[in-house]
Structure formats: structure tokens, C-alpha cells
Amino acid sequence: MSVSSNASSPTPSSPDNEINLDDFETQHRSGHWLNRVVFTLSIFLAVAHVYINTIGTLPELWVSSFHFAGFGALCALLVPARPKWRDSKLALFFDTLMVLALIGMVLYIVFFEDALYARGVTFDTGDWIVSSISILMVLELIRRTSGWFIPLLILVALTYVVWWGKWLGGPFSFPGLSVETLLYRSFFSADGMFGPISRISWSFVFMFILFGAFLVKSGAGDFIIDLSRSLASKMIGGPGFVAVLGSGLMGSVSGSSVANTVSTGVITIPLMRKAGFPARFAAGIEAAASTGGQLMPPVMGAGAFIMASYTQVPYVTIIGVAAIPALLYFLSVGFFVRVEAKRSKVTSTSDVGIPVSQVFKEGWHHIVPLGVLVALLIKGYTPTYAAGLGILAVIAASWLSKTHRMGPIRILDAMAQGAKNMSTTAVLLIGIGLVVNVISTTGVGNTFSLLISDWAGGSLLLTIILVAIASLVLGMGLPVTASYIVLGTLSAPAIFNLIAQSQLLEMMSNGTLPQAAHAVFMLVDPTSISKLTEGMPMDQASALLAQVPADFKGMLMDQALGANTVAMTLLTAHMIIFWLSQDSNVTPPVCLTAFAAAAIAKTPPMRTGITAWKLAKGLYIVPLLMAYTPLIGGDTETLIRLTIFAIFGMYALVAAMEGYLEDRLSIPTRVLALIASILMLWPHFSLWLQLIGLVIFLALFVMGNKTYAKNNAPA
Structure with a gap:
């Protein structure tokens, strides 16, 4: 049995097992005891995670297991194993067993982890049972909320380690690990389902999803739409620019492009159609703009936090360098709006002329929490702590409003909605941690990067095209965040090496290679020093660099490029992959954001997807600029x-x-x-x-x- 609910606004057609992000404010008062259980659990999870991320000091393995158990239980109660079991008592029985098993898993880790290490990491019966059942529960919860693709991907990865990897020939051959070793690395170690991806989930991702839920509950969503309408009122094709501005601003605090499309599209798509835009174009603009919301600082979905973890580049630096690329993307979408407005003779409509001064007079306080958040980040506070104080700022600022003051009920509703919004993402990231663990354990990531470089023949452009194709294929089954994690692990080293190598070759060709880097070339060709000082043709520089042993190339890049340039180059590689991972939102055959917009506009989903793909061309142009120019980390x-x-x-x-x-x-x-x-x-x-x-x-x-x-x- 699963909690049933009615969406408060039109929602796109979606799989029956997908969670609808509806409003808890009436749901928890409906009288059904299970609704009250879900609401109470959501509040508990929100409060617990805020405590953990601000003043708590619990072991990370305990926190990660609690994170999975809590949101796993929430998913079990929200989404039935099969749609037709939604009101079945038998389903409630099995879901209750799953909740109890999740609680037992946490207790087992807390009380029996030390015993495992006392035995020299040798499994006993309890270890076998708990670790195996926990992995099976991850697969089942992801199947319920996201379909079969990701569980099958996880199973393929796990069986590769223990079974069929040794049957493969060539670079992907793997001798194999025992099942016991696999279960230990997947469940108990700091690299599996409770490893780095889980830590990102319960810290950065949850806190900013909760922050976004508080902003929406405080009325910030209405303020964003009103502000966009007022700013766009005098523009040619004003309603189209309402969609671009509104979706960009909403996306800056939202963690989902589909949710962004639904929340803003119900307003902007009818506005665009009323003004004279074709229905399919209106839906495509909303889908393209909402996809761009994932690229807009300060939140960027979950990408900014994961990038910070992977690259060790400060979060503030990441959102700083991401601003100009995001601006370029939204301008590219805006150019399509202007061109279509001219062609369709759309100017503006009478219902978008709200004075900017009036909008700011009534809603200026919504800017305060974002200002507090950015100021705290600049001051050096951790993102999780800044998000926690930002939530307090939202509550305080809401009391300056006449209509959306956040009292106890609204605060509880915001906590519940934030936890519900997080539930699918939490179990998904836990499961993706299993795939990432396999990639790092087997060395598949390095092998894949080398193969990409080999297939591309050392061409950066071909490498990016191959990664784009891979992201599109992965995006058919994986959400954007998971797709970026997998692709970043697999292909970021290849893109990083090619960009760094091109910078190095340019320095060798221009004769600007630092003296500290000459020593490496002395080992390869002592006669090359004079040429390095004077400069040499690019083909000679490439041939000389090819002679440098692989073990020395990392040291050479550090000496030649400097630590800051190397960091920015690594960030560029991850930013390119993150951008390319967004294309599955608007690229057929699986483009959920475009399908959501099509449902609102009542247009053919696949044709709408093609339109959205055309309008989102900035997703491909801007990454190429990142790769070939210092758009990331360049001087002013x-x-x-x-x-x-x-x-x-x-x-x-x-x-x-x-x-x-x-x-x-x-x-x-x-x-x-x-x-x-x-x-x-x-x-x-x-x-x-x-x-x-x-x-x-x-x-x-x-x-x-x-x-x-x-x-x-x-x-």
C-alpha cells in the first residue's frame, strides 16, 4: 500500500511508479493514518539531517546507513512495488517488512561493525545476510522509483567483478573477486554504497533540496515568476522570455529540471500560446530553459557539490566560473525566442506588464536568503552549514511578507516536502555508489579513458563527441546527476589529459615552457632544450611529448602549467561532462523534461523533444568553448x-x-x-x-x- 495524493497543479504523464512531487500541506490532514506516518517520518528525516550537517559528529558510515534507511523507508511507503498494489494490504505488509529490515540494517552496522573487524574482516552469517539483503533493497527501491535500467546496470557491474569479467578478453578483462570481498567493499567499506556518493547525498544534496523547498514554501516561486514577467514585459516576445528568465531563476535553487518545467510551465506555456507562439515551440522553450536551470549557480542541481568533491576545487570557485557559461546558454535560448517572436509577429501581452518596482516592493525579502547563502560561502563556511543558516534566513525573511509568513505549519510542510523531494534521489545515489565502487575497484575508469583517447586518435573534438554520445545513451536510463557521476568517473581523465596536453604543446611551440619543466625533457632528449627555449613546430613538439614516459607526464604538467591551471583544467573537464549530461533532458527518445512540457502544451511528445533539442544547442556549443578557450579560469x-x-x-x-x-x-x-x-x-x-x-x-x-x-x- 502506498500513500495516494492529488497534485496541486497539472503534471505530465509519467510512469505509474514515479513519485509525484505534490504538496503535503493538505495531505497530512487527510485523516489517513499512513499519510500521517509518512509526514512524521519526513519531518524526522529533515530534522535529523539538519542536525547531522550542522552540529552532529556521528561516524560517516552510521550516517550513510541511516540516510539510506530513512529515505528507503519513505520510498517504500510512497511507491508501491506494482501500481495495481497501491491499495493492497499485502503490499503494506511487505513494505512494513522492508521498513523493519532497513531499521535492522542500521542497528546491525552500529552494534556489529566492530565485531567484523575483530574477526579480521571475515564474514559470519549475519554479515552475509545483512549486506546481501541491503543491496537487494537498494535494487528494489530504485526499480520502484526509477524503473529497471539502473538496477540492471548495478547487477551488470556487480556480476562483472565476481563472475563474467574474467571471461572477457582485452583491456576489460578482470580476474575477479570473491563474493565476500565484493559484499564487504560494497556494504562496509568507505567506497561502496555508503561511500563518497552517499556522503554527497546526505550532506550537500539534501541540504540544498531542503533549502529550495523552504524557498518555494515561502513564496519565492511566485516572486520569481512575477519578476520574470515584469522584466520581460517590454521585450519582443515577452512571454517567451518569461519562460527563460523564470526557469533560469527557479532552476538556480531547484534540483530537478522536470520539477522546474512543471512548476513554471503551467504559467509560461499558456502565456506563450496566448501571445501567438506555436504550441510546440512554447513547450520546447520551457523544456530548454528548465534544463538550463541545472546549470545556473548557486545550486546547479547536485552537480556543483559533486564537482567540488571530485576536483577538490572550492564550491565558491565552481559557482563563480559557472556563471558566464550559464549566461551564454540562456542567451542562446533567448535568441530563439526573439527570432520566433519576429517570425510569428509576437511582441508582448497585456498580462505581463507588472511594474518591477511593485514586484520588488512586495517580494524583495526573497532575495535576502540567497544573499545570506552566497555571503556565507564567500566567508568560507561549508556549503551544508551555509544552507542551514540560509534556511533560517528564509524563515526570518518570510515574516516580511503579508501572505507567506512561515509559521509552525508551513515550516513542517517545507521540511516534509524537502524530504519527499529527496527520497528518490537518495536511494538512486546510494545505488550509483555501487557502480562507482566497481569502476574504481576494477580500474575500468582508467581503461575507458584510455580507450576513448585511442578511438579519438588524440583528438579532443572527437573525444567530446564520444562522451556526448555516451551521455545520451546513459541518459536514457539514468537521471542527470547519476549520468554525470558515472561519466565523470569514466571519461574525465581523458578530457583532462587532452586539454592539458594541448596547453603544454602550445607552450612548447611558443617557447614559453617554464625552466622547471625542462628537466623532464632532458631525460628524453638532451638536445631538445634549445628548441624548447626558442620554440618549435607543433608536429615536433607533439613528437617530443610523445616520448615522455606516462609516469612523468603528471609531474611535467604540474611543473609546466602550475597547480591553479591544472585545477582549472580538471574542473573544465568535469564541467564539460556535466553540461553534456544535461542533453538527455531534451534529446529523444527519452527526454523527460520535453515530455513534461509537451503534456502541459498538449503537443506530440517526440516532436516536442526534437524541438527542445534544437533550442538547447547551447548544451553543445558552450562545452566546446570550455574545451578550446580559457572560458573556465581565464583572466578578466x-x-x-x-x-x-x-x-x-x-x-x-x-x-x-x-x-x-x-x-x-x-x-x-x-x-x-x-x-x-x-x-x-x-x-x-x-x-x-x-x-x-x-x-x-x-x-x-x-x-x-x-x-x-x-x-x-x-x-
Whole structure:
């Protein structure tokens, strides 16, 4: 038996076993005893996690097991094993057994972990039973909430370690581990289901999902939509820009692109259709903009926290360097809005003209919690502690509102909603920890990175294309966060090495290689020192670098590039993968964000997905800029130049794709727009060629504007 509920707003069609993110505010008063159990459990989990992340000092294994048990129990009560069992007493019986088993698992770890180490890590009957059942419960809970793909992926990974890996030939052959060793590494060690991914889940991810739930409950969502409508009221195609601005701002604190689409799309899609935008275009814009919300600081879904853990780059640095790429993405979506608005003769609508001053007068206090959060992060507080104080700031700021003051009931509702929003993500990340453990245990990650480099022939562009294809395939079954974790583990080293190598080759070619790095080349070719000082052709530099033993290349990169550049290069590799992982949201055949928007707009889901994929082209352009330019970690002057040319270059590319700028483009002018975009976006062109591209684009823009004004002048 599972808690039934009614969504408070239109929701897209979804699998029967998927959790609907509805409102607890009426649910816990419905009178059903199970609803009250779920509500109470949600409150308990929220309070416990806030305590753990702020002042608690419990062992991490205990916390991780409690995290899984709590949210596993919540999932068991929320989602039935099969949809037709939703009101079955037998289902309630089995779900109760699962809850009791989860509680028993936590108690076993607390009271019997020391006994395992006293036996020299030799399993007894209890260890076998508890570890095996716990893994099976992970698989079942993920199957209920996310379908069969991820459990099958986990089973393939686990059986590879103990069974069929030794049958493989070639680089992926693995001699195998015993079942006992696998269970120990998966359950008790600090690298399995209760390892680094679990720690990220119960700390960063939960605290910011809870922070977002408090913001929504305080009325910040309404403020964001009102602010977007007021800012976009005078723009050409204003309702389309409401979707872009609203979804971007909402996504900055939301952890789900689908939830972002549903919460903002019910307002923005009807607005766009009323103004004259085609229904499929309106749904595509909402899907593309909501996907971009995952890229918008300060939260970025869960990606920023996982990146900080993987790269050891401070969280504040990550959200700082992520701002310009996110801005470029939303501008690229906005260019499609403007072009379509011109083509469809959409200007603005009378119901989006809310004065900005009025919006800020009534809702300025919603900005305070975000300001507190960012200020605390800049001051050096941990993200979890900053999120905890940010939640207090939300409550305090809400008392400046006339309509959304957060009293005890609203606070409890926000806690419950935050826990419910976290439940699916928690069990999913616990399960993905099993896959990541297999990757690190077997060395598959390094092998995969080497194979990608080999297949791409050392080409960075081909490597990125291969990773994009892999992300799309993984994205058919894995949510964005899980897809990024798996791909980051597998392919980040390959992209990092290629970017770092290209920087190193450029220094060798220009004769700017630091003296400290010459010693490595002395071991390879003593006669090369003079050439390194004077510079050498790129092919000679590449041949010389190829002679450096693999064991020395890491040291060479550290000496040549410096610690900061190496860190930014590693961050660039992860940022590229994180961006590419988003494409499954808008790329058929499985594009849940586009399907959610299609359900609201009542348009064909697959055709809507194709439209959203076209409108989200920034997901591919911006990562290429990251790879070939210092868009991540560059100096201020370089970033300004890159940003300006990237903005106009993407606008020119949109015009070339759509055949429309300010007016319809002929074939020759469309080709000119494409040439202009290439000149401005291609990283290896000189400044003069980029300026020529800018001049071409501006000329096309001015001519198109004059033609449009002439053709649409009143008679």
C-alpha cells in the first residue's frame, strides 16, 4: 500500500511508479493514518539531517546507513512495488517488512561493525545476510522509483567483478573477486554504497533540496515568476522570455529540471500560446530553459557539490566560473525566442506588464536568503552549514511578507516536502555508489579513458563527441546527476589529459615552457632544450611529448602549467561532462523534461523533444568553448572578449539555423550568417577575423531590422 495524493497543479504523464512531487500541506490532514506516518517520518528525516550537517559528529558510515534507511523507508511507503498494489494490504505488509529490515540494517552496522573487524574482516552469517539483503533493497527501491535500467546496470557491474569479467578478453578483462570481498567493499567499506556518493547525498544534496523547498514554501516561486514577467514585459516576445528568465531563476535553487518545467510551465506555456507562439515551440522553450536551470549557480542541481568533491576545487570557485557559461546558454535560448517572436509577429501581452518596482516592493525579502547563502560561502563556511543558516534566513525573511509568513505549519510542510523531494534521489545515489565502487575497484575508469583517447586518435573534438554520445545513451536510463557521476568517473581523465596536453604543446611551440619543466625533457632528449627555449613546430613538439614516459607526464604538467591551471583544467573537464549530461533532458527518445512540457502544451511528445533539442544547442556549443578557450579560469580581459564574441556568434548561428534574423534571410545571407558565427566562435581564429565576423553579423542585423520595419509599417 502506498500513500495516494492529488497534485496541486497539472503534471505530465509519467510512469505509474514515479513519485509525484505534490504538496503535503493538505495531505497530512487527510485523516489517513499512513499519510500521517509518512509526514512524521519526513519531518524526522529533515530534522535529523539538519542536525547531522550542522552540529552532529556521528561516524560517516552510521550516517550513510541511516540516510539510506530513512529515505528507503519513505520510498517504500510512497511507491508501491506494482501500481495495481497501491491499495493492497499485502503490499503494506511487505513494505512494513522492508521498513523493519532497513531499521535492522542500521542497528546491525552500529552494534556489529566492530565485531567484523575483530574477526579480521571475515564474514559470519549475519554479515552475509545483512549486506546481501541491503543491496537487494537498494535494487528494489530504485526499480520502484526509477524503473529497471539502473538496477540492471548495478547487477551488470556487480556480476562483472565476481563472475563474467574474467571471461572477457582485452583491456576489460578482470580476474575477479570473491563474493565476500565484493559484499564487504560494497556494504562496509568507505567506497561502496555508503561511500563518497552517499556522503554527497546526505550532506550537500539534501541540504540544498531542503533549502529550495523552504524557498518555494515561502513564496519565492511566485516572486520569481512575477519578476520574470515584469522584466520581460517590454521585450519582443515577452512571454517567451518569461519562460527563460523564470526557469533560469527557479532552476538556480531547484534540483530537478522536470520539477522546474512543471512548476513554471503551467504559467509560461499558456502565456506563450496566448501571445501567438506555436504550441510546440512554447513547450520546447520551457523544456530548454528548465534544463538550463541545472546549470545556473548557486545550486546547479547536485552537480556543483559533486564537482567540488571530485576536483577538490572550492564550491565558491565552481559557482563563480559557472556563471558566464550559464549566461551564454540562456542567451542562446533567448535568441530563439526573439527570432520566433519576429517570425510569428509576437511582441508582448497585456498580462505581463507588472511594474518591477511593485514586484520588488512586495517580494524583495526573497532575495535576502540567497544573499545570506552566497555571503556565507564567500566567508568560507561549508556549503551544508551555509544552507542551514540560509534556511533560517528564509524563515526570518518570510515574516516580511503579508501572505507567506512561515509559521509552525508551513515550516513542517517545507521540511516534509524537502524530504519527499529527496527520497528518490537518495536511494538512486546510494545505488550509483555501487557502480562507482566497481569502476574504481576494477580500474575500468582508467581503461575507458584510455580507450576513448585511442578511438579519438588524440583528438579532443572527437573525444567530446564520444562522451556526448555516451551521455545520451546513459541518459536514457539514468537521471542527470547519476549520468554525470558515472561519466565523470569514466571519461574525465581523458578530457583532462587532452586539454592539458594541448596547453603544454602550445607552450612548447611558443617557447614559453617554464625552466622547471625542462628537466623532464632532458631525460628524453638532451638536445631538445634549445628548441624548447626558442620554440618549435607543433608536429615536433607533439613528437617530443610523445616520448615522455606516462609516469612523468603528471609531474611535467604540474611543473609546466602550475597547480591553479591544472585545477582549472580538471574542473573544465568535469564541467564539460556535466553540461553534456544535461542533453538527455531534451534529446529523444527519452527526454523527460520535453515530455513534461509537451503534456502541459498538449503537443506530440517526440516532436516536442526534437524541438527542445534544437533550442538547447547551447548544451553543445558552450562545452566546446570550455574545451578550446580559457572560458573556465581565464583572466578578466580574456573572459570579456570570449563572452562578447560568443554571444554574437551564437545569435548568428541561431539566425543561420532558423533562416531568420530580424526578417527572413535569403540563402546567400543565411550562408553569411553561418560564416559570421564560425568566425566569432572558432577559438583559433585571430581577433581580426572575429571582428570581421561581428561586422558581418551587425550588418545583417541592421539590414534585416530595416526590412522588417518596412514590411510591417502601418498602411
